[in-house]
Amino acid sequence: MKALDKLIALFRRFPGVGPKQAERFALYVIKTPDGRIEELAESLRAVKNSVRCCAECANYAEEELCPVCADRSRDRSVICVVSQPQDAAAIEKTRTFNGVYHVLHGSISPMDGVNCEGLKLKELLERVRASDGAVSELIIATNPDTEGETTAIYLTRILKDSVPSITRLACGVPLGGDINYMDEVTLGYALKGRTKI
């Protein structure tokens, strides 16, 4: 069946979707009332037409500015640099950060050669420079893996003269984690970064 097979093939391209799940999705489409599927088709188009990058932080936005940058109560002197939009969303969920973000849309991978193409690095540099010293802290919240660390080191190198304070997220044992089962590198970081109680 051509139409059905094509839809299954398109669902297969979704991240983390295998053949069985793609089939289930297609059967869901068949069983769901026409109106709902029309709504889905329209919603796909609406997202493609309305979502773009925020002019300030490069996060996804449906207006000129994303909700965070449009919020005048946010502290513009602290910029949290993240690799992906979902990382910014995760930090927003903690409700403990009142600064603004900068989304790089990727990280520097030393394995693939230092490739900064497509990364919003120049935009970050320009943003910091345009602020004319108003940025007091840059929190680098890239993942604690090879790519994330490389990106952090690179950012520190190019920005250390423009920003008074450049910080990195704390690395340590996650809440509910078991010290016994923790890898030694994380445990080493947790020990080095111990805090007074």
Added chain:
Amino acid sequence: MKALDKLIALFRRFPGVGPKQAERFALYVIKTPDGRIEELAESLRAVKNSVRCCAECANYAEEELCPVCADRSRDRSVICVVSQPQDAAAIEKTRTFNGVYHVLHGSISPMDGVNCEGLKLKELLERVRASDGAVSELIIATNPDTEGETTAIYLTRILKDSVPSITRLACGVPLGGDINYMDEVTLGYALKGRTKI
């Protein structure tokens, strides 16, 4: 962000999709070129417009008849009764069945009261009667659970006078299964249905 949140909510309705996966799907939509997403929206519509029930077996079809019923080389004297279209697809994949199917689109659930509404039972009865004795065997391939067994018993009761042979899929230890970890009911069936070697 309204458009994005709506798309995430619509993906949440997909079977087995949680909040994280729905978010990943939405980000995939943002990152994928416009043309591909347009293709997906069109494909959703095409499926809703073209997929219907086969006039003979009630399986999903894009023509008047499904590929199996349209294939004149299939043996129309053997009908395999399944609950869902995907069950017929699974049996097709074995490449060992040359008969035709009948899809009930559900099974009788004694827990919810014996509710046959929406089931293609009447269609099966009419099909068997219209064949005028040409149907020699009915293989009942419903799941070996309460609903499937109830459906099988009910079908046997209403059709035993019209079809010479009504059979049921063998129940036993699956290939690669461990006898030690098998539940006792399955093992009991496997013992009762033992075959000569």
